[in-house]
Amino acid sequence: MVAPKRSMASATANHPPLNSHKLLRRAVPNRVFAVIYACAIPALFYHHVKTLLRPSTAATTVAALLLLLADAVLAFMWTTTQSFQLYPTRNEEFPENLEKVVGGTGAFPALDVFICTADPHKEPPMGVVNTALSVMAYEYPAEKLSVYVSDDGGSELTMFAFMEAARFAGHWLPFCRERSLVERSPEVYFANNHCGGTEIDKIKMMYESMKARVEHVVEKGKAGEEYINGDRERRVLNKWTDEFTRQNHPAVIEILRDNSRDRDIAGNVMPNLIYLSREKSKDVPHQFKAGALNALLRVSAVMTNAPILLTLDCDMRSNDPETPRRALCYLADPSTDQPQLGYVQFPQRFQGINEGDIYCGDLKRMFQINPTGMKNGPDYGGSGCFFRRRSLFGAPSAIVPPEIPQLGPEHCPNGSIGSEETLALAQKVLGCKYEHNTNWGHKVGFRYGSLVEDYYTGYMLQCEGWRSAFCHPERAAFLGDAPICLIDVLNQMKRWTIGLLEVAFSKFSPVTYGVRSMGLLMGLSYAHYAFSPMWCIPITVYAFLPQIALINGLSIFPKVSEPWFLLYIFLFLGAYAQDLADFVLAGHNGSVRRWWNDQRMYLIRGLTCHVFGTIEYTLKSLGVATHGFNVTSKVLDDEQSKKYEQGVFEFGAMSPMFVVLAVAAIVNLASLLRGLMMVVVVVVARRSGSDMEGLVLQILLACFGVVNCWPIYEAMFIRSDKGRMPTKVTLASAFIASLLCTLVSLA
Numbered sequence: 242m243v244a245p246k247r248s249m250a251s252a253t254a255n256h257p258p259l260n261s262h263k264l265l266r267r268a269v270p271n272r273v274f275a276v277i278y279a280c281a282i283p284a285l286f287y288h289h290v291k292t293l294l295r296p297s298t299a300a301t302t303v304a305a306l307l308l309l310l311a312d313a314v315l316a317f318m319w320t321t322t323q324s325f326q327l328y329p330t331r332n333e334e335f336p337e338n339l340e341k342v343v344g345g346t347g348a349f350p351a352l353d354v355f356i357c358t359a360d361p362h363k364e365p366p367m368g369v370v371n372t373a374l375s376v377m378a379y380e381y382p383a384e385k386l387s388v389y390v391s392d393d394g395g396s397e398l399t400m401f402a403f404m405e406a407a408r409f410a411g412h413w414l415p416f417c418r419e420r421s422l423v424e425r426s427p428e429v430y431f432a433n434n435h436c437g438g439t440e441i442d443k444i445k446m447m448y449e450s451m452k453a454r455v456e457h458v459v460e461k462g463k464a465g466e467e468y469i470n471g472d473r474e475r476r477v478l479n480k481w482t483d484e485f486t487r488q489n490h491p492a493v494i495e496i497l498r499d500n501s502r503d504r505d506i507a508g509n510v511m512p513n514l515i516y517l518s519r520e521k522s523k524d525v526p527h528q529f530k531a532g533a534l535n536a537l538l539r540v541s542a543v544m545t546n547a548p549i550l551l552t553l554d555c556d557m558r559s560n561d562p563e564t565p566r567r568a569l570c571y572l573a574d575p576s577t578d579q580p581q582l583g584y585v586q587f588p589q590r591f592q593g594i595n596e597g598d599i600y601c602g603d604l605k606r607m608f609q610i611n612p613t614g615m616k617n618g619p620d621y622g623g624s625g626c627f628f629r630r631r632s633l634f635g636a637p638s639a640i641v642p643p644e645i646p647q648l649g650p651e652h653c654p655n656g657s658i659g660s661e662e663t664l665a666l667a668q669k670v671l672g673c674k675y676e677h678n679t680n681w682g683h684k685v686g687f688r689y690g691s692l693v694e695d696y697y698t699g700y701m702l703q704c705e706g707w708r709s710a711f712c713h714p715e716r717a718a719f720l721g722d723a724p725i726c727l728i729d730v731l732n733q734m735k736r737w738t739i740g741l742l743e744v745a746f747s748k749f750s751p752v753t754y755g756v757r758s759m760g761l762l763m764g765l766s767y768a769h770y771a772f773s774p775m776w777c778i779p780i781t782v783y784a785f786l787p788q789i790a791l792i793n794g795l796s797i798f799p800k801v802s803e804p805w806f807l808l809y810i811f812l813f814l815g816a817y818a819q820d821l822a823d824f825v826l827a828g829h830n831g832s833v834r835r836w837w838n839d840q841r842m843y844l845i846r847g848l849t850c851h852v853f854g855t856i857e858y859t860l861k862s863l864g865v866a867t868h869g870f871n872v873t874s875k876v877l878d879d880e881q882s883k884k885y886e887q888g889v890f891e892f893g894a895m896s897p898m899f900v901v902l903a904v905a906a907i908v909n910l911a912s913l914l915r916g917l918m919m920v921v922v923v924v925v926a927r928r929s930g931s932d933m934e935g936l937v938l939q940i941l942l943a944c945f946g947v948v949n950c951w952p953i954y955e956a957m958f959i960r961s962d963k964g965r966m967p968t969k970v971t972l973a974s975a976f977i978a979s980l981l982c983t984l985v986s987l988a
C-alpha cells in the first residue's frame with residue numbers, strides 16, 4: 242500500500258522509531274486524475290462562454306448565467322479539495338518503543354485533561370462523569386494526570402454528579418487496572434459485560450446506585466438533603482444560592498481529588514479531579530467554548546501547568562487507555578521537528594451510528610479522510626486533541642508571554658493545588674472580566690471570533706508556523722455521540738456554517754492570509770472548509786433550475802449528440818467516482834451504502850443549513866441579529882433512537898429547512914414525470930427524438946434528484962408515524978412548488 246521511497250520513520254542510530262509517516266501509493270493516480278480533471282474544467286467554461294454569446298431569449302440567458310455561477314463555485318470547491326488529494330499519507334505509531342526512547346514512565350510529561358460541559362439537560366451529567374472516569378483511568382502515571390471539568394452550565398447537578406463520581410473513582414480505577422480493562426467507561430463496560438463474579442457484581446451495584454442517585458437528582462433539579470454526604474458536600478452545594486443563575490454567578494472551583502493526598506481503595510495515587518465553573522455575568526460576553534477552554538488553560542496553569550493537554554467534549558469518552566502513550570509517540574519523539582509540533586489530533590469517532598449512517602453522523606470526510614491529506618498536519622477538531630501547552634502562547638519562534646508569569650507555559654507551580662494562595666489565584670483567573678485588555682483569545686489561548694473555535698484555533702496556530710500530526714489507530718481512541726435527529730444535525734451544521742463564514746470573510750481569510758502564511762496547499766485546505774457553505778449555490782441551482790426548465794420544455798444542457806454531452810458526463814461521474822473511491826478506501830465502515838447516504842447529506846445540507854446559516858451570518862454582520870452556541874443535545878429519546886436504528890428519517894419538527902427540502906423533492910418529482918411523459922409521447926407518436934435530445938441530461942438529473950429524495954417522499958406521502966413530514970409543511974411546500982413552476986412558465 243505504501244511507497245517506500247517517501248516513507249519516513251523516526252528512528253535514528255540511537256533509538257527505535259516512535260512513529261512513521263508514509264505517502265500512500267494512491268498519490269500517483271490522484272495526481273494524474275487531478276491533471277485530467279483540471280483540463281476538463283476550462284473546456285466547460287469555454288462551453289459556457291460560447292452558450293452565453295449565442296443569441297437567445299431572456300430565460301435561456303438567465304439560466305446560462307446561473308449555471309455559469311454554479312459551475313464556477315463547483316470548480317473552486319474542486320480546486321480546494323485537491324489540497325487533500327496530492328499528498329495522502331498514513332501515520333503509524335510504535336508505543337511499544339516509548340519506554341526505550343523516553344525512559345520509563347517516570348520520564349513522561351505531566352498531562353492535563355480538559356472536559357467541557359455546558360448544559361445538564363442537553364448533556365446529562367452521567368455522560369460527563371463517564372467521560373471523566375474513562376480518562377482518569379488512563380494507563381498513565383496518576384501523579385502526572387489531572388482532569389479538569391469546566392461547567393458552563395454552572396449547574397449544581399453536574400457538581401453533585403462529580404462529587405459522587407470522585408468517590409466512585411476510588412473503586413473504579415483499581416478495578417480497571419487490576420483487570421487491565423480496555424473499556425474504562427463504566428456505563429459501556431457494564432452494558433457489555435453480563436457475566437458477573439462477586440466483585441464485578443459489587444462494583445456494578447455501586448455504579449448503578451450512583452447513577453440512580455444522580456439521575457434522580459437531575460430529574461428533581463436539586464440535590465435533596467437525603468442525597469448529600471456530609472458537611473463538605475453540603476458546603477459545596479450551598480454555593481448555589483437563589484441568586485446563582487446560569488448566566489450570572491461567581492466562579493466555583495472545587496478540588497474533588499488531589500493526587501498529593503487522595504488514594505484509591507488499593508492505596509494507589511489517584512489523579513487530580515477538579516471541577517470549575519467560570520464566573521458569568523450577563524453583561525460580559527463569555528465566548529462560548531473557546532472562553533471555557535481559556536479558563537481551563539489558566540486554572541490548570543496555576544495548579545499543575547502540565548506541558549501536554551488534552552481537550553475533550555463532554556461526550557467524548559476514552560475508548561483506549563493507551564491513548565496518551567500514542568500521542569507521546571509524536572510529542573515526545575526526539576527525532577521529529579519537535580519544537581514545531583503543536584498538537585496531535587485523533588479523529589472524532591462516534592458510537593451508536595446506524596448501519597447506513599443516514600445522517601452522515603460519522604463525518605468521515607472531515608474527521609478521517611481529509612486530515613490524512615493536509616501537508617502540515619490536520620486542523621484541530623475540538624475534541625480528542627493533545628496540545629503542547631506552549632503552542633497556545635505564540636509562534637514556535639516567538640513566545641507571547643501571558644499578562645502574569647504564573648500562567649506561562651514555562652512556569653513551575655509550587656506548592657499544593659489546594660493551597661490558599663493557589664486557590665485565590667485560580668479564582669481570580671476565572672473572573673469574567675479577567676481577560677479585558679489581555680491577549681487571551683487573540684494571540685494567546687483558544688481563539689475568539691468564530692463559532693467554530695476549534696477550526697479557527699488550529700488554523701491560526703498553523704498560520705503561526707505550528708505543525709500537527711494525525712493519529713488514527715485502528716481501535717478508536719475516543720468515541721462520542723452524534724446527533725440522531727435530522728433537525729439536530731442540521732442545526733449543528735448551521736452553527737458551523739456561521740462559524741466558518743466568520744473566518745472566511747475575516748481579515749484572516751484562508752484564501753489570502755492563509756495562503757500567504759502557510760503556502761497554497763494548506764491555505765486551500767482551510768479554504769475548503771471556510772467556504773464550504775458556498776456549496777449551497779451549485780446545489781440549489783442544480784436542484785431547481787434544470788428541473789423547472791424541463792417542466793417548461795426548455796433545454797439548458799448540450800444535446801446527446803454533441804461532444805459537450807460527454808464532457809458533462811465525465812465531470813459528474815469522475816467527481817463522484819473519486820469521491821466513492823476515497824470513501825471506501827478509507828476503511829472504517831466505508832460501505833457503498835454509507836457513501837450514498839453521505840453524498841445525500843451533502844445535498845441536504847446545501848439546501849438547508851448552508852442557506853439558513855448564510856442568512857443568519859449576513860444578518861449578524863449587518864447587526865440585525867446575534868447568535869450563540871446552541872449546544873447539541875446528547876439525550877437519547879427511546880422512540881427516536883429506535884427509529885434511527887431502523888434507518889428511518891426523522892422529519893417530525895416544524896422547520897423552514899424542511900420546507901425547502903420538500904419543495905425540492907416535489908419539483909424534482911414533477912419534473913421527472915413531465916420528462917418521462919415527453920419521452921412516452923415521442924415513442925408513441927414514433928417521432929424522431931431529436932427535440933428530446935437536449936433534455937436528456939435534465940431528465941437524468943431529475944431522476945438523480947428523485948432517487949435522493951426518496952426518504953422525503955416517504956415522509957410526505959407514505960408514513961403515518963410521528964416522524965413523518967408535518968402535514969402543514971407538505972401543504973406549504975406543494976403550494977410553493979406549484980407557484981414556482983407557474984411563475985417561471987409565465988416569465
Ligand SMILES: O=c1ccn([C@@H]2O[C@H](COP(=O)(O)OP(=O)(O)O[C@H]3O[C@H](CO)[C@@H](O)[C@H](O)[C@H]3O)[C@@H](O)[C@H]2O)c(=O)[nH]1
Binds near residue numbers: 555
Ligand atoms: O458555551 C459553551 C458551549 C459549548 N460548550 C461545550 O462545547 C462542546 C461542544 O459542543 P457541542 O454542542 O457538542 O457541539 P458539536 O457541534 O457537537 O461540536 C463540534 O463543533 C464545536 C464547534 O462548533 C467544537 O467545539 C466541538 O469540539 C466539535 O465536536 C460541548 O462539550 C459543550 O459542553 C461549552 O463548554 N461552552
Ligand SMILES: [Mn+2]
Binds near residue numbers: 554556722873
Ligand atoms: Mn458534540
